[in-house]
Amino acid sequence: MVGAAAYVLAILLLFMAGGARRGAAAGGGQPIAFSHRLHAGQLKLDCQFCHFYARRSASAGVPSVGHCMRCHELVETKSPDLQKLREHWERRQPIAWSRVYDLPDHVVFSHEKHVRAEVACARCHGAVETMETVQPVQEEFTMGWCMQCHKERKASLECLSCHR
Ligand code: HEC
Ligand code: HEC
Ligand code: HEC
Ligand code: HEC
Ligand code: HEC
Numbered sequence: 001m002v003g004a005a006a007y008v009l010a011i012l013l014l015f016m017a018g019g020a021r022r023g024a025a026a027g028g029g030q031p032i033a034f035s036h037r038l039h040a041g042q043l044k045l046d047c048q049f050c051h052f053y054a055r056r057s058a059s060a061g062v063p064s065v066g067h068c069m070r071c072h073e074l075v076e077t078k079s080p081d082l083q084k085l086r087e088h089w090e091r092r093q094p095i096a097w098s099r100v101y102d103l104p105d106h107v108v109f110s111h112e113k114h115v116r117a118e119v120a121c122a123r124c125h126g127a128v129e130t131m132e133t134v135q136p137v138q139e140e141f142t143m144g145w146c147m148q149c150h151k152e153r154k155a156s157l158e159c160l161s162c163h164r
Contacts, residue, residue, distance in 0.1 A: 054115050124138070143162075
């Protein structure tokens with residue numbers, strides 16, 4: 001349902017977004033200057049419209065080029081970044097996004113458990129819909145930080161819940 005609603009909204013916004021945002025700083029080290037502020041902020045796309053694995057797996061996942069093209073076959077601007085996106089699509093070549101967050105391998109984390117327990121994305125990732133480029137809001141995800149909320153929410157404090 002979120003998906004359908006987002007499309008209707010996006011189509012309405014196609015007519016409104018032209019000229020809404022111009023000349024924002026590019027990149028932040030990403031291969032294509034994808035803006036959360038535009039897509040999640042101005043266009044109000046739901047986080048899980050793109051990160052749709054969050055509710056059903058450990059990873060939130062990053063959308064494929066095909067997911068972007070569901071809109072960008074129609075939505076074109078003179079942006080060189082959209083040109084790059086189309087080239088990826090034509091060559092069937094995935095985009096090598098740089099990771100922002102990355103836990104050490106000995107830690108187990110699951111988006112599914114947290115999303116189902118209704119912990120908001122913003123509680124851990126900050127106000128991503130205001131960010132041109134995703135910036136880490138936690139210096140790092142430390143054990144103390146995980147434990148503090150687990151105590152408050154009476155979630156597991158067992159070593160083996162978070163460590164293999
Ligand atoms: C239109 C699709 C789209 C929407 C909507 C979207 N994202 Fe993203 N998100 C991406 C893409 C593409 C990337 C990878 C590039 C980047 O880091 O900007 C990403 C990356 C991220 C990352 C960094 C992941 C990492 O560690 O590398 C976080 C955190 C994130 N998104 C959270 C959110 C949140 C929270 C929302 C809702 C407020 C949201 N996203 C909405 C497409 C989207
Ligand atoms: C629901 C529709 C939708 C989806 C899905 C979507 N976009 Fe967009 N995107 C838009 C709209 C609308 C604009 C604004 C166009 C304008 O400025 O007229 C836009 C603009 C852009 C721009 C150009 C910004 C500029 O400065 O002109 C880039 C680059 C972009 N999107 C990349 C992506 C990438 C990468 C994905 C997939 C991760 C994606 N988009 C998914 C609707 C979408
Ligand atoms: C309880 C804290 C927490 C919540 C809530 C949370 N995340 Fe994350 N997120 C993390 C951690 C920790 C990582 C790094 C995981 C790793 O390195 O294995 C991460 C990584 C990511 C990534 C990188 C790709 C991936 O799947 O690892 C994306 C995208 C992301 N989160 C989006 C979201 C979105 C969207 C939501 C809300 C639906 C959300 N997150 C909710 C803590 C959280
Ligand atoms: C803002 C609060 C919050 C933060 C921060 C948080 N968690 Fe959680 N966590 C929860 C809640 C709530 C649950 C679900 C408890 C339940 O389902 O009974 C949970 C569940 C889990 C589970 C599943 C445990 C089980 O036995 O099923 C794991 C694993 C986990 N968290 C790891 C982490 C890690 C690793 C971090 C830090 C990177 C973290 N969490 C940060 C609130 C949080
Ligand atoms: C809620 C999740 C969670 C629980 C429960 C948890 N840890 Fe951790 N632990 C983490 C995270 C996240 C890290 C990695 C970040 C860091 O180094 O602070 C970590 C790191 C560690 C490290 C490596 C520290 C270092 O300096 O690299 C050790 C050792 C450790 N944990 C032991 C334990 C023991 C023993 C328990 C049980 C008493 C436990 N952990 C319970 C999340 C958890």
